[in-house]
Amino acid sequence: MKTNKVATFGLLIALAFIFSYIETLIPLPIPIPGIKIGLANMVVVIAFMKLGDKDALILSLLRIILVSFIFGSLFSMVYSLSGGMLSWLFMLIGKKTKKFSLVGISVLGGVFHNIGQIIVAIIVVENTKIAYYLPLLLVSGLITGALIGALASIILEHLKHI
Amino acid sequence: MKKNDFILIVSLLLVSVVIIIAINIFKQEGSKIIISVDGKEVEILDLNRDATFSIKGENGSFNDIEIKDGSVSMVNASCPDKICVEHRPIHYNHETIVCLPNKVVVEIIGGDENPIDSIAK
Numbered sequence A: 001m002k003t004n005k006v007a008t009f010g011l012l013i014a015l016a017f018i019f020s021y022i023e024t025l026i027p028l029p030i031p032i033p034g035i036k037i038g039l040a041n042m043v044v045v046i047a048f049m050k051l052g053d054k055d056a057l058i059l060s061l062l063r064i065i066l067v068s069f070i071f072g073s074l075f076s077m078v079y080s081l082s083g084g085m086l087s088w089l090f091m092l093i094g095k096k097t098k099k100f101s102l103v104g105i106s107v108l109g110g111v112f113h114n115i116g117q118i119i120v121a122i123i124v125v126e127n128t129k130i131a132y133y134l135p136l137l138l139v140s141g142l143i144t145g146a147l148i149g150a151l152a153s154i155i156l157e158h159l160k161h162i
Numbered sequence B: 001m002k003k004n005d006f007i008l009i010v011s012l013l014l015v016s017v018v019i020i021i022a023i024n025i026f027k028q029e030g031s032k033i034i035i036s037v038d039g040k041e042v043e044i045l046d047l048n049r050d051a052t053f054s055i056k057g058e059n060g061s062f063n064d065i066e067i068k069d070g071s072v073s074m075v076n077a078s079c080p081d082k083i084c085v086e087h088r089p090i091h092y093n094h095e096t097i098v099c100l101p102n103k104v105v106v107e108i109i110g111g112d113e114n115p116i117d118s119i120a121k
Helices: A003-025 A041-051 A055-069 A074-097 A102-125 A128-158 B003-025
Strands: B032-036 B040-046 B051-056 B062-068 B069-076 B096-099 B102-111
Touching: A003 A041, A003 A055, A041 A055, A041 A074, A041 A102, A041 A128, A055 A074, A074 A102, A074 A128, A102 A128, A102 B003, A128 B096, A128 B102, B032 B051, B032 B062, B040 B051, B069 B096, B069 B102
Parallel strands: none
Antiparallel strands: B032 B040, B032 B102, B051 B062, B062 B069, B096 B102
């Protein structure tokens, strides 16, 4: 890997990590399990554009593992992983179709992150009624995804020289 | 923002809103609660009878459940995020309060839909 890429990669992982930490400090006033701002997703979106699809996946995985080990538990890692992987997959699909801007890709990311987490929650506690949270989480994933996508676009404008 | 972004967002919004409205139109009052831990049913309680129930798990984990005035809520729990404790009291059929770290689920069930008559302990 080129040195430049390694440095960028390292910076982005550190950034994603810090964003995740910041999120744990800001509790959202809405007591629905799974609602988050998803700032770390913004870094994954940027990685998609600046580093490539596979690297975005690795970045997401590393971020999740690091954050889970330090701030969470093996347990929370399962949820984060499922949300992160599904989210990456659909962001990849969105990017490949070339029909969405960063906002759309990020919306897909946010929405499927939540869907992934709900699926795992349903499996773990063996209760399908948890799916009732889905519409609320879809809306929140949508809103945060759109905002994050817009932010990512603005940031990428300024990162054109990297 | 491209046109497809807009279509995506609006469709997702529509689907979600329709589901939320449907859930709210068809909701019914529940009559009992089922408490399960790690997927196994542990207790069934009547929603109309004020009561408290504590679940103690391994490693000192606990969940305190209270039924009061026809609703059930989690008054205390050992999990780090306490999302379950902040959840508003529930009383409609199929509603749940979940404590994921402790794998505790409190689910509201309705009298006529409930196929369980008792739990063998």
